[in-house]
Amino acid sequence: xxxxxxxxxxxxxQFTEDEFNLATTFFVPKKIRRRQFLLQxxxxxxxxAFVSNxxxxxxxxxxxxxxxxxxxxxxxxxxxDMKSFLTNQPSTYNIDALEDSELLLIDKVSxxxxxxxxxxxxxxFRILLESxxxxxxxxxxxxxxxxxxxxxxxxxxxxxKLVQRVPQSQIASYLGITPQSLSRIxxxxxxxx
Amino acid sequence: xxxxxxxxxxxxxQFTEDEFNLATTFFVPKKIRRRQFLLQxxxxxxxxAFVSNxxxxxxxxxxxxxxxxxxxxxxxxxxxDMKSFLTNQPSTYNIDALEDSELLLIDKVSxxxxxxxxxxxxxxFRILLESxxxxxxxxxxxxxxxxxxxxxxxxxxxxxKLVQRVPQSQIASYLGITPQSLSRIxxxxxxxx
Numbered sequence: 145x146x147x148x149x150x151x152x153x154x155x156x157x158q159f160t161e162d163e164f165n166l167a168t169t170f171f172v173p174k175k176i177r178r179r180q181f182l183l184q185x186x187x188x189x190x191x192x193a194f195v196s197n198x199x200x201x202x203x204x205x206x207x208x209x210x211x212x213x214x215x216x217x218x219x220x221x222x223x224x225d226m227k228s229f230l231t232n233q234p235s236t237y238n239i240d241a242l243e244d245s246e247l248l249l250i251d252k253v254s255x256x257x258x259x260x261x262x263x264x265x266x267x268x269f270r271i272l273l274e275s276x277x278x279x280x281x282x283x284x285x286x287x288x289x290x291x292x293x294x295x296x297x298x299x300x301x302x303x304x305k306l307v308q309r310v311p312q313s314q315i316a317s318y319l320g321i322t323p324q325s326l327s328r329i330x331x332x333x334x335x336x337x
Numbered sequence: 338x339x340x341x342x343x344x345x346x347x348x349x350x351q352f353t354e355d356e357f358n359l360a361t362t363f364f365v366p367k368k369i370r371r372r373q374f375l376l377q378x379x380x381x382x383x384x385x386a387f388v389s390n391x392x393x394x395x396x397x398x399x400x401x402x403x404x405x406x407x408x409x410x411x412x413x414x415x416x417x418d419m420k421s422f423l424t425n426q427p428s429t430y431n432i433d434a435l436e437d438s439e440l441l442l443i444d445k446v447s448x449x450x451x452x453x454x455x456x457x458x459x460x461x462f463r464i465l466l467e468s469x470x471x472x473x474x475x476x477x478x479x480x481x482x483x484x485x486x487x488x489x490x491x492x493x494x495x496x497x498k499l500v501q502r503v504p505q506s507q508i509a510s511y512l513g514i515t516p517q518s519l520s521r522i523x524x525x526x527x528x529x530x
Contacts (some may be wrong), residue, residue: 204482212482214474226471237478259460266459267452273466278419280473281407285430287480288513289397289405320481 145173148196149248152220157268167265170258171248176241182223183239189228191249195221198245199309202237203317213318216242216306222272242310292321293329338366341389342441345413350461360458363451364441369434375416376432382421384442388414391438392502395430396510406510409435409499415465435503485514486522 146168153159159167171194176182182200183189193200195217202215202223214237217223228235229252250258259266282302286295296319300307307315316326339361346352352360364387369375375393376382386393388410395408395416407430410416421428422445443451452459475495479488489512493500500508509519 204478206482210482212478214478214481226467226474230467230471259463263456263459266456266463270452270459270463270466273463273470274419274423277466277469277473278423280470280477281419283477284473284480285397285405285407287477288407288510289399289403317481 145196145246146171146248148219149194152194153268156271157264159262159264163262163264167258167262170254170261171250174247174249175245176247177244178241181238181240182247183225183235183237185236185238186234188232189225189235189237189239191251192222192224192229192255193217193239194248194250195219195223196246196248198241198247199243200239200241200245200247201310201314202239204237211317212320213314216303216310216314216318218305218309242314287320292319292325293333295319295321296326296329297333338389338439339364339441341412342387345387346461349464350457352455352457356455356457360451360455363447363454364443367440367442368438369440370437371434374431374433375440376418376428376430378429378431379427381425382418382428382430382432384444385415385417385422385448386410386432387441387443388412388416389439389441391434391440392436393432393434393438393440394503394507395432397430404510405513406507409496409503409507409511411498411502435507480513485512485518486526488512488514489519489522490526 149171150164172191174193182193183202185205197219200217200223201213202225203211203213205211215223223239225235225237225239227233255269259269286298290298296315299315299319312326312330313323316323319326342364343357365384367386375386376395378398390412393410393416394406395418396404396406398404408416416432418428418430418432420426448462452462479491483491489508492508492512505519505523506516509516512519
């Protein structure tokens, strides 16, 4: 159950066996089935979720009932609504599973206790967040300066594993375009080849 | 020179006088004048910059010579190209000063040494990055699901201090719209009042 997170973390920070065993006590394992919710808009996001196995997405729903995907998460990724997690305010996002998934959850109090008990975890979360910050900067930059076609090409290059697992309509939503626009872009790209 | 960062950090983490004095030795003060560059595209982003005083922006320039603003930073904010900072690869962004500014720079080696010497700084950077991550999620969400008018209204609400200090054309660029579109939006909003 902890094999995936052990591999993920030890690729970034070195832990002793005792430290890792202690760390596992701060997490709560959770299985969710495809289409089940981890978070529903209106509820507070109480935990960060590490994906041991499966695929999830976070998204908002607008007044017209349209979904807008903010984030995907597959193995080794974390998913949450960070604002709600930090402020304890109700979330405006939903998080649900696109595949049957196995997660490790950690709430705010446990995360802080873990970082106190094993300061290397403070370091781990810092470097994880630095890397998230870098990815978010690139995505924002893409939105303000790249065409929809370039955003799609960047997505293919950056997340080749996701492309295999997520329906095209969801990728379109993540890119902020309609499924029809994405179909047109894919057709044009295949004609260019 | 360190008053601003002392106030900023002690609002988040408690330090002793000795710890703070030690911390200051890891930073390099830098003054830059309006229009001067802190980083030019093609160079590696060697430091994170804390803004003690002034206003900066980071932006890319596309093939047509148009600027796209990724980030602003005023007092108490940090600015960098995180990807270039983490990977040591040349940056695709420029960072320059919109006002005469006073900065405190810290490079990667010094940041890591500081976090080792005073682990509370590891905690400080973690909570800083959590808060950045929350803001980035909201901005991404805005791009995929909000109209240009709503993005502008959110900007006014979230960054009221910036609105006073940054030209409208730069705000338009930050929002991913043309200055003409922003003028139209502002006109329509003032007519609604």
